[in-house]
Amino acid sequence: MKTLRILCSAVLVALSLPAIASSAHASTYNPLETFAPFVYPQPANAFRTANGRPGPLFWQNRADYQIKATLDPVTRKLTGEEVITYTNHSPDDLDVLWLQVEQNRYLPDARGAFGDEAFPTEFTDGEHIASVAVEGADGTLQKADFVISDTRMQVRLPQALKAHDGALRLHISYSYTVPGEFGGRTDVNPTKNGDIFEIAQWYPRMCVYDDLRGWNTDPYLNNEFYLEYGDYDYSVTVPWNMIVVGSGELLNPQDVLTKTEIQRLDEARHSDRTVMIRSADEINDPHSRPKQSGTLTWHFRIQNARDAVFGASKAYIWDAARINLPDGQTALAESAYPIESAGNDAWGRATKYLKASTEYFSKQWFPYPYPTAINEAGSAGGMEYPGITFDAKEAKGNELHALIAHEIGHTWFPMIVGTDERRNAWMDEGFNTFIDVYEADAFHHGEYAPKRDVEYAPGGGNPADEIVKVLTDPDAPPLLTRADEIKEKYRHPVTYFKSAYGLILLREQIIGPERFDPAFRKYIQTWAYKHPSPSDFFRFMESETGEDLSWFWRGWYEHNWKLDLALQNVAPVDGDWHKGAAVTIANLDRLVMPATLEVVYNDGSKQDIRIPVETWMQHRSYVVRVAGNKPVTSATLDPQHVIPDIDRSNNSFTVK
Structure with a gap:
């Protein structure tokens, strides 16, 4: 700023x-x-050391996914088959596995329904698990018993999964009805040329088993996610006239795109200006699709990620441009949006915003790791996933730039640095809001600087003065409060604003950029694709910057001191x-x-x-x-x- x-x-x-x-x-x-000496929330040991780094005995489990799904836009039903290859690197034999089945959040008796500001009025019939089986060494499937509790599913294994690199393949068949716009992070929403489906939380996902809490089985109330890393190979079958944009690389463009669209994508991969892949004039032109009946199967892959999602619609305009990364590497920036969102004052500049912010974050902090970065326009408002974000289709100008920069900024927190968002949302939203501040300064000679949106300074004024409203509020929770306990009233002022401003104070007033920036870069590099705790961050920054910051951790994070x-x-x-x-x-x-x-x-x-x-x-x-x-x-x-x-x-x- x-x-x-x-x-x-x-x-x-x-x-x-x-x-x-x-x-x-x-x-x-x-x-x-x-x-006084600061008592860190998590102890130092052989798993996590006193200098905030992974220790000699650090381990982390892994989940790789193969998913085949079909989306029926008429019934809004998604049907899927998945195979999870789960590797147990922990020192413990595991006789059960825990998974998240988060479409149950939309049941009328879901735990999360009782925590909203108002009790919801729209529901679905939740997630239907047709079968669960464990694959034997000879490839045969053995039925596994399971129990569903709210948004969690416990699978009871026929034989315990061995410690220290034991692996198994879990087969699950499932289906659910996509919620309407009340789904929030996943939904179907209308446009004049057809519905847009934003598909997230769409497959049973492994809970994290870690050295801090064992199985992390917090129910999905409304806060975000804590997920294992792995590779995702997934296929989505939809009607012929729908475009699908998803996490990672499209593996079969020859099957789902026209020759013209393939040529335009190749042009975009070599262009710093935005190239139209599918124009507004082509939305209702059947020749913009490789066939004019039946279905098409879109095949994607993303590696070393903690999730994969997709958007699907026949209403998309689609454009793209090259992202220039450090060391001569490149990626592809893409935007998919309805005609209502078009125009240079709106989504016509979306790919430019995405390209610029991804390039800035890559140069300043850590290189962008995925082959594509995609903005998808719908009603989810602003939601981040590896390689793709769901952003508000109504957003324009400064609001759209800030939204795109913030959501793709989540690539660094929590997609690269794998924060437990369900417990420590301030390490996700706040850290990301912090890096947004400087991106706003950098974009187009400060066109939208300084950043003063609701996620940073709620009143739009000087952050040092605005934060006083939080510090003097006796009901404002400390940053080290479990995310699910923070009321909506305080979610942005505390989780986003106070956390981000704390890093601003560290960088600009307490430590100085010359020591803070290298330490923060090294923190990202050290914990890339791992799960740091708050104590890991506190210890790392002290060790790397050479400062005893116990007074700051206590006053700013543990308490809400003035x-x-x-x-x-x-x-x-x-x-x-x-x-x-x-x-x-x-x-x-x-x-x-x-x-x-x-x-x-x-x-x-x-x-x-x-x-x-x-x-x-x-x-x-x-x-x-x-x-x-x-x-x-x-x-x-x-x-x-x-x-x-x-x-x-x-x-x-x-x-x-």
């Missing part, structure tokens, strides 16, 4: 004197509380301005923060002095001796409003 840049003022701090003034009102600050710095007096040293100025500052509340002290002299010149957090390790108030030889007229703490001080009325002092 342009308003959140590090101050680069010249600093001169001379000797400091003992405090000589008390605060004007009672202070709640206790140094021994704020700077910051109130005060400037209480400015006087000449020993009554003589030629000896410098004695400036009395105080910390009145539990949070601490480094700050800039600006001193203004009688000739209009200024001097900035950096006040480190260590100032408050032993003191509630402190006298800073500022070298100088001329009278001071005023002094101000945090003159640029870059730290979240709850009371700015006591940040300035005028010398009488």
Whole structure:
């Protein structure tokens, strides 16, 4: 953000004197509380080390999927057959497997239905599991008993799956009815040229078994996901006139595209400008499809991913352009949207937005890992998956740019860095919102900068001032609150805004970009395709940046503490301005923060002095001796409003 840049003022701090003034009102600050040793939520051990890295005994299970599905747009029924190859790298024999069957979220008695702001009025008949079987070594199938509880399914294995690299193949047949727009993350929604199907949570998915909690079987209430990594090979059969866009690479373009469309895609792979693959004029032209009756099967593959989804419609306009990645690599940016969304003020620029944001994030943090990046327009609003996002078809201009950048930004959190979103959504939404801020600065010479949308600063103003609304709200939950416990009222202000602003403070005020950026890049690289915990992040950033940040983890993440710095007096040293100025500052509340002290002299010149957090390790108030030889007229703490001080009325002092 342009308003959140590090101050680069010249600093001169001379000797400091003992405090000589008390605060004007009672202070709640206790140094021994704020700077006490921090108790990390998760312990360090041989699996996860004290420096925040995977340990020598770290392990992670794997799930590879082969899926064949058929979508009937008339009945809205999806029928599927999947084979999951599940590999148990853990040190434990597993006698059961747990899977997520999240279409049960739309049943009237679903647990998640009772947590909404209002009880839902639309439902489906949930997920129907026709059969579950385990494949033997000789290829024969042995029926497995299973029990479904809400959005989870326990499969009881005929023989336990061995520890240390035991593997099995699980066969599941299933079906469900696609929910309408009430489905939220997965739905069918109308346009004038046909329905758009946004298909997610569309196959039984393995729950994560990890070293922190064993089986992670949190029900799907409304918060997002925690998934194992693997390769996905999936086929989707739809009527001949539908276009399908999905996670990963289309493996059979010769079967589902016309020669013209294949040529246009090849052109797009070599073009920095957007190339039309299927135009608005071709939507209702049967010759834009390779055949004019029956069905077509679209075959996709995505590797080293934690999910795969697709969109399908006969109403899509489809365009694409090349993404330029580090080391000469490329990928393909694509957008699929209805004619209602077309136009240069709307989705006509979507691929440009997608290309630019993916290139920026790849250069700044970690290379984009998938062959395609796809925007799909519908009513899901804004939802991320590996290689594809579902974005609002009504969005335009700045809103659309911010939406596309944010959703594709989720490639880095949680698609690459595999956060447990269902418990620690702040490590997903907040980290992603943080990288969005700088992408907005970078796009098209700052066309849409600085970023000030609802996901960052709820009131649209200075983040340092806006966050005060959260810090002073006694009901606002701390960041280390389980995601399902956070009310909708606080989801964006806390999970997105406070988490993102915490990283802004770390980068620009506490650590500095020269140390923060390499550490954050290394964090992404270290935990790529793994599952870090909050403690892993805390430990890693401390170890890499060389800072003890326990005071920040405690005040900003474990608690919702407030910051109130005060400037209480400015006087000449020993009554003589030629000896410098004695400036009395105080910390009145539990949070601490480094700050800039600006001193203004009688000739209009200024001097900035950096006040480190260590100032408050032993003191509630402190006298800073500022070298100088001329009278001071005023002094101000945090003159640029870059730290979240709850009371700015006591940040300035005028010398009488």
